[in-house]
Amino acid sequence: MSDPLMTAPLVLCIALPLLGALLVTALPRWSVSLGIVSALATAGAAVALTAAVWQQGTLHLILGGWDATLAIALHADGLAAALILMVNLVGLGISVYATDYFHDRLRVGAFWPLWLLLWAALNGLFLAGDLFNLYVMLELLGIAAAALGALTGNRDAVAANLRYLLVGLLGSISYLLGVALLYTAHGTLDLGLVAQRIAAAPELFAVDAAAMTLMVAGLALKAALFPLHFWLPPAHANAPAPVSAALSALVVKAAFYLILRLWLDLFWPITGMAAAMLLASLGAVAIVWGSWRALRAERLKLLAAYSTVAQIGYLFLFLPLLTATPPGPARDDLLAALLLMALTHGFAKAGFFLAAGLVQTHAGHDRIDDLGGTAQRLPATTFAIAMAGSALIGLPPSGSFIGKWLLMQSAIATGQWWWVVVVTTGSLLASAYVFRVLSRAFGLEPTPVRFVTDARAEVPALTLALVSVAVLGLASGPLWRLLELGSAGGGA
Amino acid sequence: MSADPGAARRRDLSLLLAVLLALLGVALTIIYFMALQAGAAPRLADLAYARLPGTGVQNPVTAVLLNYRAYDTLMELAVLLAALLGIWSLGPAAPGFQRSGAVLAGMVSWIVPLLIVTGGYLLWVGGYAPGGAFQAGALLGAAGVIVRLAGDPRAGLPAEAAQRWLLVLGVLVFTLVGLGLMVFGAGFLTYPPKLAKWLILAIEMAATVAIAVALAAAYVGGRPPGPEARPTAADEDAEPQPPASSPRPPVPGR
Amino acid sequence: MLTAQFLYGGAGLALFVLGLWSFLVHEPLLRKIIALNITGAGVFHVLIAIAYRGDAAPPDPVPHALVLTGIVVAVSATALALMLGARLQDAEDEDRSR
Numbered sequence: 039m040s041d042p043l044m045t046a047p048l049v050l051c052i053a054l055p056l057l058g059a060l061l062v063t064a065l066p067r068w069s070v071s072l073g074i075v076s077a078l079a080t081a082g083a084a085v086a087l088t089a090a091v092w093q094q095g096t097l098h099l100i101l102g103g104w105d106a107t108l109a110i111a112l113h114a115d116g117l118a119a120a121l122i123l124m125v126n127l128v129g130l131g132i133s134v135y136a137t138d139y140f141h142d143r144l145r146v147g148a149f150w151p152l153w154l155l156l157w158a159a160l161n162g163l164f165l166a167g168d169l170f171n172l173y174v175m176l177e178l179l180g181i182a183a184a185a186l187g188a189l190t191g192n193r194d195a196v197a198a199n200l201r202y203l204l205v206g207l208l209g210s211i212s213y214l215l216g217v218a219l220l221y222t223a224h225g226t227l228d229l230g231l232v233a234q235r236i237a238a239a240p241e242l243f244a245v246d247a248a249a250m251t252l253m254v255a256g257l258a259l260k261a262a263l264f265p266l267h268f269w270l271p272p273a274h275a276n277a278p279a280p281v282s283a284a285l286s287a288l289v290v291k292a293a294f295y296l297i298l299r300l301w302l303d304l305f306w307p308i309t310g311m312a313a314a315m316l317l318a319s320l321g322a323v324a325i326v327w328g329s330w331r332a333l334r335a336e337r338l339k340l341l342a343a344y345s346t347v348a349q350i351g352y353l354f355l356f357l358p359l360l361t362a363t364p365p366g367p368a369r370d371d372l373l374a375a376l377l378l379m380a381l382t383h384g385f386a387k388a389g390f391f392l393a394a395g396l397v398q399t400h401a402g403h404d405r406i407d408d409l410g411g412t413a414q415r416l417p418a419t420t421f422a423i424a425m426a427g428s429a430l431i432g433l434p435p436s437g438s439f440i441g442k443w444l445l446m447q448s449a450i451a452t453g454q455w456w457w458v459v460v461v462t463t464g465s466l467l468a469s470a471y472v473f474r475v476l477s478r479a480f481g482l483e484p485t486p487v488r489f490v491t492d493a494r495a496e497v498p499a500l501t502l503a504l505v506s507v508a509v510l511g512l513a514s515g516p517l518w519r520l521l522e523l524g525s526a527g528g529g530a
Numbered sequence: 531m532s533a534d535p536g537a538a539r540r541r542d543l544s545l546l547l548a549v550l551l552a553l554l555g556v557a558l559t560i561i562y563f564m565a566l567q568a569g570a571a572p573r574l575a576d577l578a579y580a581r582l583p584g585t586g587v588q589n590p591v592t593a594v595l596l597n598y599r600a601y602d603t604l605m606e607l608a609v610l611l612a613a614l615l616g617i618w619s620l621g622p623a624a625p626g627f628q629r630s631g632a633v634l635a636g637m638v639s640w641i642v643p644l645l646i647v648t649g650g651y652l653l654w655v656g657g658y659a660p661g662g663a664f665q666a667g668a669l670l671g672a673a674g675v676i677v678r679l680a681g682d683p684r685a686g687l688p689a690e691a692a693q694r695w696l697l698v699l700g701v702l703v704f705t706l707v708g709l710g711l712m713v714f715g716a717g718f719l720t721y722p723p724k725l726a727k728w729l730i731l732a733i734e735m736a737a738t739v740a741i742a743v744a745l746a747a748a749y750v751g752g753r754p755p756g757p758e759a760r761p762t763a764a765d766e767d768a769e770p771q772p773p774a775s776s777p778r779p780p781v782p783g784r
Numbered sequence: 785m786l787t788a789q790f791l792y793g794g795a796g797l798a799l800f801v802l803g804l805w806s807f808l809v810h811e812p813l814l815r816k817i818i819a820l821n822i823t824g825a826g827v828f829h830v831l832i833a834i835a836y837r838g839d840a841a842p843p844d845p846v847p848h849a850l851v852l853t854g855i856v857v858a859v860s861a862t863a864l865a866l867m868l869g870a871r872l873q874d875a876e877d878e879d880r881s882r
């Protein structure tokens with residue numbers, strides 16, 4: 039724990055992308071090469087972090103050498119490490135793709151520093167062990183994300199991302215008020231210590247519940263939980279493709295992670311079935327509504343954005359199941375399934391958006407009805423869309439197949455059978471919207487000459503989609519071990 | 531009128547919202563009262579004062595900002611940088627205001643140096659009294675705003691290439707000090723008590739510059755105008771307009 | 785001591801709710817941005833009220849520092865929102881003149 043070499047990755051995961059952002063800001067002429075070097079270094083730090091958690095369990099570092107109450111802590115358990123690894127691998131894929139996507143010099147110069155700042159905020163958010171520091175990270179994430187989303191500069195993108203920025207600000211202010219209440223009642227900001235004091239003071243239930251409501255509501259706004267999802271589809275559909283991938287696959291996931299973190303680690307003594315049921319019901323509506331709108335979407339990127347609304351819904355279904363399941367192997371399975379769903383969606387949605395971006399650049403549009411012959415022109419890209427799509431549906435052997443399977447198993451075991459209906463409906467709708475795209479893409483045209491037409495742009499999309507299907511599904515065993523090492527089970 | 535029922539419904543909705551939010555306000559106030567009475571009273575205050583001698587500064591707020599919770603401040607500087615980069619990504623700045631007349635120009639030449647001196651004072655005094663990098667940076671940024679209002683399209687800032695370095699200076703010095711301490715075995719942003727004062731001063735100076743530049747550049751509102759937009763030295767000399775109306779006494783020998 | 789603290793923080797909560805109301809009800813962008821700033825200022829007031837420890841003891845510096853950090857964050861976000869709004873206005877003017 040105190041070995042500085044072992045805790046170094048905690049710091050480097052945040053400091054390296056930050057340094058990279060500074061360098062590309064100061065030297066815009068070399069932004070692509072400096073950006074790629076920073077991306078590689080950051081991903082390397084993330085791999086080192088995961089390896090460190092794998093070897094010795096939860097990492098904890100108090101910055102500044104002060105008492106734990108006074109200073110800010112960085113904290114990585116199995117849950118954080120797995121998500122960090124996903125975020126950084128997807129981030130690397132997006133970075134490689136971006137080298138070939140932006141050509142305008144000014145746009146290249148604007149993309150890289152904001153993207154690396156976003157990356158630093160993501161890593162910082164996953165590793166933060168302090169309630170106020172999380173607020174700062176949320177704001178950095180929100181500002182960088184909105185600025186990146188508006189990068190195309192067209193009217194729809196600016197309008198959508200302005201709304202995203204304002205909604206995000208409202209969410210963070212609500213979160214901050216919750217933090218202020220917790221500091222008033224418990225006198226510290228460290229996540230672990232506040233958790234202990236919440237558990238030790240059941241008479242403050244009302245204060246803690248109010249703080250939880252404010253914080254979770256603010257974060258649900260950022261995680262686009264139905265009916266607070268209204269800002270997401272236009273913002274994600276109008277952003278440049280690499281940015282859409284980052285927003286949909288990573289940024290929304292970060293807000294959900296924080297809800298989960300608060301739910302499991304901070305507020306576990308006071309979370310009840312009623313609150314969990316409320317969130318899960320909203321998640322269920324999100325699944326059906328998001329999938330339905332995805333099916334009706336006319337544009338490929340809008341379809342992907344609505345599909346994100348639905349996929350976030352699945353994650354909320356786990357909350358009542360986690361509440362109803364006593365600690366033990368069943369609960370560990372459930373948590374691993376949740377993580378598997380989140381990771382699979384991260385890889386699959388990033389791959390989907392990157393591929394959709396290629397379709398858009400090549401065809402000049404992304405209207406689904408006019409996609410005929412895409413399979414012949416861009417075989418590798420179409421294959422990536424198909425792979426990512428099968429992961430979104432939850433077909434075997436994708437990671438979400440296992441995730442959904444365990445979810446339904448647990449729903450039946452805890453007597454909450456109605457979630458099975460929701461999951462089945464969602465999966466059917468998902469297969470409808472994925473096959474709608476594929477049936478258009480495979481028009482009746484000659485067989486493709488070459489599988490890969492543009493390696494630098496197509497390989498990242500293809501790799502991410504493949505990871506979501508094959509790697510996470512067939513080799514998900516290590517996740518269980520990683521989770522056992524962490525304290526993700528909360529105070530149980 | 532077809533708009534009438536719509537307007538009435540909107541009014542009803544906002545009334546309903548007002549009632550609901552008033553209830554929320556009452557509930558929050560009760561909760562806040564309960565939280566105040568929870569008995570957490572000294573909270574972190576006593577500890578923050580007890581550890582003050584080892585922080586390298588005497589002002590407790592500066593100690594929190596740059597020592598106990600320095601990491602927050604580092605990230606907050608990154609937030610400012612992100613906002614400015616976002617503003618720059620939206621396109622070039624508007625051309626700016628026309629050259630100010632003699633009265634404003636004369637006032638500017640008084641007020642800007644005054645702001646710079648006050649900013650420097652606030653930066654230094656932050657070590658033991660209210661003040662510090664943010665207050666100093668805000669004052670210097672205000673000086674930039676005044677210069678822009680008086681007609682300099684770049685708000686007194688250097689060309690874009692140099693501006694970029696000044697902008698990142700705060701986070702750069704902060705991160706490099708943090709990582710340097712880590713390399714020498716102290717841990718990220720863990721200042722040795724003997725060096726703390728000087729490291730904090732270096733970080734604060736860099737942060738002041740970065741904050742001032744970021745605020746002034748944000749006011750300019752876009753990527754900085756190119757070199758041709760900047761008034762040349764000749765313009766500057768010819769500036770105080772017809773000598774007769776100049777508030778400054780004419781300099782002999784010019 | 786508790787009364788002063790309660791009144792000051794309560795006023796902050798009133799600002800929070802007022803800002804929230806204005807943000808939800810009013811359409812124009814500028815009013816929304818101002819409303820968000822008032823909402824944020826309300827939370828900052830609550831933090832400042834917590835810092836008060838009576839006239840005899842010096843205030844708790846931690847909430848003060850949090851407010852300072854919060855202000856810089858709020859300024860940054862406001863600046864970006866205003867510029868996005870200006871950019872949107874430009875785009876709409878262009879559309880209209882076409």
